[in-house]
Amino acid sequence: MNKIPLFTLIFIIITISFLTFPQTTISKVQSNSSFLNISSFTKAVCEYNYCQDYLFKCNNTKITSISPVTGAAIQFNNKWKDPRNKNQIAKTC
Secondary structure, eight states, X not given: OOOOOHHHHHHHHHHHHHHHSOOEEEEEEEETTEEEEEEEEEEEEEETTEEEEEEEEEETTEEXXXXXXXXXXXXXXXXXXXXXXXXXXXXXX
């Protein structure tokens, strides 16, 4: 029976927690009597069994930039399925 090394198990648990609980930061800045809704969040973008975390920056409902998070990628086994619901996967600003 194959045993998964402890480090690999911990890495998988941390990655799944990032997939299911994306971090969001929101700040509001007043400019010329109107509010800008500037926000940023990280989100895993997955294709088949490979996932890469990206930092999304937004202004109101428009994405202003997307950049990969260095070192935040994982490849799961071929039977892996994304545990997030469709709304979480499709979430944008």
